[in-house]
Amino acid sequence: MQSRDGVPQAVHDFVSFDGGVRARGYLQQPDRYRFWRGVIDETPRISRGAGLSYAGASFLADGLSVSHRWFDRVLDFDTGRSVVEVETGITLYALHRFLSARGLYLPVQPGHGRISVGGCIAADVHGKNQTRDGTFINQVEEVTLVHPAHGTLQLSPQRDGELFRLTCGGYGLTGHIVRARLRACAAPIPWVEIRAAPFSSAEQGFNCLREAARNADFSYTWHDMSTAGAGFGEGFLIQGTFVSQDRAPATTPGLSEAPVLSADGRARLPVSLLNRLSTRMLNFFYRWQQRFARNGEVVALADALFPTHKAQAYFQFFGAAGFREYQAILPHAAATNYVDAIHGYLREKPLPITLSSAKFFAGSRDLLRYTGDGISLALNMPAGADADMFMAFLDQRMIELGGIPNIIKDSRLPRAVVDVCYPEADRFREALRAFDSKRLFRSDLSERLKL
Numbered sequence: 001m002q003s004r005d006g007v008p009q010a011v012h013d014f015v016s017f018d019g020g021v022r023a024r025g026y027l028q029q030p031d032r033y034r035f036w037r038g039v040i041d042e043t044p045r046i047s048r049g050a051g052l053s054y055a056g057a058s059f060l061a062d063g064l065s066v067s068h069r070w071f072d073r074v075l076d077f078d079t080g081r082s083v084v085e086v087e088t089g090i091t092l093y094a095l096h097r098f099l100s101a102r103g104l105y106l107p108v109q110p111g112h113g114r115i116s117v118g119g120c121i122a123a124d125v126h127g128k129n130q131t132r133d134g135t136f137i138n139q140v141e142e143v144t145l146v147h148p149a150h151g152t153l154q155l156s157p158q159r160d161g162e163l164f165r166l167t168c169g170g171y172g173l174t175g176h177i178v179r180a181r182l183r184a185c186a187a188p189i190p191w192v193e194i195r196a197a198p199f200s201s202a203e204q205g206f207n208c209l210r211e212a213a214r215n216a217d218f219s220y221t222w223h224d225m226s227t228a229g230a231g232f233g234e235g236f237l238i239q240g241t242f243v244s245q246d247r248a249p250a251t252t253p254g255l256s257e258a259p260v261l262s263a264d265g266r267a268r269l270p271v272s273l274l275n276r277l278s279t280r281m282l283n284f285f286y287r288w289q290q291r292f293a294r295n296g297e298v299v300a301l302a303d304a305l306f307p308t309h310k311a312q313a314y315f316q317f318f319g320a321a322g323f324r325e326y327q328a329i330l331p332h333a334a335a336t337n338y339v340d341a342i343h344g345y346l347r348e349k350p351l352p353i354t355l356s357s358a359k360f361f362a363g364s365r366d367l368l369r370y371t372g373d374g375i376s377l378a379l380n381m382p383a384g385a386d387a388d389m390f391m392a393f394l395d396q397r398m399i400e401l402g403g404i405p406n407i408i409k410d411s412r413l414p415r416a417v418v419d420v421c422y423p424e425a426d427r428f429r430e431a432l433r434a435f436d437s438k439r440l441f442r443s444d445l446s447e448r449l450k451l
């Protein structure tokens with residue numbers, strides 16, 4: 001099918017990374033810059049980065065997804081200020097290679113290098129020290145936004161700050177972000193020491209996180225919730241710090257390609273390999289692996305930033321049916337209560353929790369971005385009716401305890417939950433309509449949440 005702007009649109013079967021949403025729509029993959037400069041027709045549309053969001057954020061049934069995949073260049077680099085300008089289809093790993101050759105890195109990065117810069121801006125993602133570094137918006141100096149009705153706009157905190165904030169964390173709904181200027185930080189050394197310290201309860205783990213967020217460059221916890229019996233919630237505090245020169249290997253770490261990851265590839269196995277027994281084995285294996293890190297293990301900075309590169313088979317184990325992630329920030333005073341509720345539920349209705357991991361969060365809530373003060377806890381489980389029931393239970397508990405859910409990580413999150421948890425959801429809707437009265441940018445996520 002040919003579109004008015006001259007770039008073909010192919011019928012495409014989309015699937016969210018968690019496997020929860022499947023939809024047939026159209027995919028357009030422009031590769032010439034003039035596409036953004038020309039007259040873009042007013043077909044409802046949505047930008048697509050790497051397509052790795054757990055939610056259906058970059059496609060819509062019968063809708064048009066415009067891929068930024070071929071716009072992946074570094075355009076400019078200001079050595080004095082360590083500011084790099086990129087096309088937003090660039091992957092985090094390609095950008096990391098560019099920056100690390102100059103002794104720099106981006107502190108806020110999600111766990112896989114195939115994710116695109118555009119996806120990180122649009123979902124305002126977090127990294128491994130949210131307390132110190134905030135979310136992705138903190139390292140964005142400027143974005144170039146293209147919208148069929150408004151043309152090309154330069155946005156920054158100083159220049160049209162409202163629209164800048166609506167765009168960074170706007171789930172692609174304000175337009176195509178075609179370029180971004182990002183502020184990098186000095187990486188003192190390309191090596192990081194990872195230490196794993198055991199703790200015996202979730203509460204203890206959360207307490208350790210507070211200290212670690214202050215002192216370490218990266219910190220998160222891993223909890224064993226694979227069984228509701230003895231040992232529920234115990235685990236490891238994982239801390240990463242740039243190593244001192246005397247402990248660093250004499251070489252520079254090699255940077256090969258990031259392993260390919262896609263929602264289709266993830267779903268290749270016809271059946272899930274993860275049940276209660278195999279999940280216990282998986283957790284046992286993880287504990288065994290941590291023995292290397294108990295006394296400190298030096299790894300390349302890229303391995304610390306993108307730990308899932310070495311563990312992505314994990315996502316494939318869920319098979320075609322997929323998995324669910326429930327990630328929520330709970331106020332500090334409520335985090336242990338929340339875990340107790342999870343424990344109580346699992347005692348009654350066992351479910352294989354394949355991953356449980358927490359991060360310390362700080363910041364004020366704003367629009368629909370995933371931030372705030374508290375403990376961010378992520379839980380994974382195989383998809384299915386039991387998982388959906390559990391997630392509905394978590395929605396309820398989280399609301400009662402004053403938490404907020406992560407919109408980009410949950411392909412089923414109901415509008416009602418978002419409206420209760422995000423007091424600024426209506427302000428987001430109003431601002432979006434004020435900017436784009438025809439609401440041209442739409443996705444499965446925006447339709448579900450009536451954005």
Ligand SMILES: Cc1cc2nc3c(=O)[nH]c(=O)nc-3n(C[C@H](O)[C@H](O)[C@H](O)COP(=O)(O)OP(=O)(O)OC[C@H]3O[C@@H](n4cnc5c(N)ncnc54)[C@H](O)[C@@H]3O)c2cc1C
Nearest residue numbers: 049050051052053110111116118119122125126171172177
């Ligand atoms: C293995 C793995 C680990 C992860 N770890 C983390 C983590 O640690 N922290 C975290 O916060 N998240 C994490 N995520 C989630 C991930 O960072 C986000 O879902 C991110 O948005 C995915 O980016 P993408 O390039 O795949 O974008 P897509 O999934 O294609 O799109 C995501 C959203 O961004 C919009 N978008 C993409 N490109 C553009 C553009 N150029 N202009 C306008 N809008 C655009 C889309 O419309 C959509 O709304 C992880 C995901 C995976 C698969």
